[in-house]
Amino acid sequence: MIIVGGGQAGLTAARAALAAGLRPVVLHAGAEPVGSWPDYYDSLTLFSPARYCSLPGMVFDGGEADRYPARDEVVTYLRHYAKSIDADIRTRARVAAVQPRPDGGFLVRTDTGEEVSAAGVVAASGSFGNPYLPPLPGRDGFAGELRHVAHYRRPEPYAGKRVVVVGAGNSAVQVAHEIAPHATVTLATRAPIQFVPQRIRGRDVHHWLRVTGVDRLPRSVLARLVRHAAVLDTGVYRDAIATGLVDRRDMFTALTPDGVIWADGSAEPVDAVILATGYRPDLGYLAPLGALKRGVPRHAAGVSTTHPGLGYLGLEFQRTFSSNTLRGVGRDATHVITALAAQLSGGGWRHRRARDTAHRSDAVRH
Numbered sequence: 001m002i003i004v005g006g007g008q009a010g011l012t013a014a015r016a017a018l019a020a021g022l023r024p025v026v027l028h029a030g031a032e033p034v035g036s037w038p039d040y041y042d043s044l045t046l047f048s049p050a051r052y053c054s055l056p057g058m059v060f061d062g063g064e065a066d067r068y069p070a071r072d073e074v075v076t077y078l079r080h081y082a083k084s085i086d087a088d089i090r091t092r093a094r095v096a097a098v099q100p101r102p103d104g105g106f107l108v109r110t111d112t113g114e115e116v117s118a119a120g121v122v123a124a125s126g127s128f129g130n131p132y133l134p135p136l137p138g139r140d141g142f143a144g145e146l147r148h149v150a151h152y153r154r155p156e157p158y159a160g161k162r163v164v165v166v167g168a169g170n171s172a173v174q175v176a177h178e179i180a181p182h183a184t185v186t187l188a189t190r191a192p193i194q195f196v197p198q199r200i201r202g203r204d205v206h207h208w209l210r211v212t213g214v215d216r217l218p219r220s221v222l223a224r225l226v227r228h229a230a231v232l233d234t235g236v237y238r239d240a241i242a243t244g245l246v247d248r249r250d251m252f253t254a255l256t257p258d259g260v261i262w263a264d265g266s267a268e269p270v271d272a273v274i275l276a277t278g279y280r281p282d283l284g285y286l287a288p289l290g291a292l293k294r295g296v297p298r299h300a301a302g303v304s305t306t307h308p309g310l311g312y313l314g315l316e317f318q319r320t321f322s323s324n325t326l327r328g329v330g331r332d333a334t335h336v337i338t339a340l341a342a343q344l345s346g347g348g349w350r351h352r353r354a355r356d357t358a359h360r361s362d363a364v365r366h
């Protein structure tokens, strides 16, 4: 079985695959199997306390369980986690295309020209590599700095500048708040920001998500409940907006060559616009397979509805509210791998799995 991506999703998939008697090969684009965490902005502190950051089989320790870990703690944790898994993990191996094999199963090609045959594929490549840029009027003519928050690292380069951050989620609010002491910042949103208290009755909100069962609500129920992005807040972000440290305004209507036009029609020069406008699944390598519809995977709870033997992990709301988090991805991995293992061992897939196993030792052809 080939697993595309060596982040928390790919690593938990590999662990679950081993437990199911499969022998996974993880193909990971980066130099180390620690997912996208090293590329997140420098000051990132997790929104989830350490006690809710463990993946199956290894406790996220190293300190107080109620602390909010820093980005680099996750990198260290994933490094240890990868070493603890007895799987073939190949780094600097970016998957360029997955194609159907005429006799069944998949042919996986990397960008260095390697080819790997596999009966099963798990797409666990995250979304950080596919930032969403909304079609803003005037975008192409804007001469200032326009970047997605995926490429934001630290506030110092914005010192003394006029900055607009677009978005109403955690990243938008955190980045606007971080830049505010250095620059004049406006947070531009389509609707007022929805805040969710980080702590309720003395306990972190993740405690309540777990005990109330919200964390495990199925996608169909969630879609009705969660309609807008929400920002976890201890009160610091709400205060920053209330006191004007961070100016919140309705979304601008257009970009001009040197700034923005606000909803009231006024124009203002702006040095930089940071788009915290989300991500889309980074699955272009599945296009040759026909597994996507307008870039979106067709699946039920992570199991492809187009190709037996193909699964997904780490998609937002894949099965539950916690699917794309450290605390939730392990449950999904068990679900998806169990389903794929059944597909591969049942019916017409039995011989493919046997053949895949037989060829495994020389599966990579140069």
Ligand SMILES: Cc1cc2nc3c(=O)[nH]c(=O)nc-3n(C[C@H](O)[C@H](O)[C@H](O)COP(=O)(O)OP(=O)(O)OC[C@H]3O[C@@H](n4cnc5c(N)ncnc54)[C@H](O)[C@@H]3O)c2cc1C
Residues within 6 Å of the ligand: 004, 005, 006, 007, 008, 009, 010, 027, 028, 029, 030, 034, 035, 036, 037, 040, 041, 044, 045, 046, 047, 048, 053, 093, 094, 095, 096, 124, 125, 126, 127, 128, 129, 171, 282, 285, 313, 314, 315, 324, 325, 326, 327
């Ligand atoms: C700013 C931010 C803060 C977050 N904070 C938290 C938090 O506090 N708590 C929490 O639980 N979750 C948090 N998350 C959500 C989630 O846990 C992370 O996004 C996490 O990195 C997702 O893991 P993943 O394995 O699904 O994807 P990734 O971490 O993106 O890993 C996928 C890997 O696949 C590789 N890849 C991509 N394409 C290919 C290819 N074609 N071939 C081979 N390899 C490929 C990529 O290089 C990448 O390293 C946060 C997310 C963001 C963006």
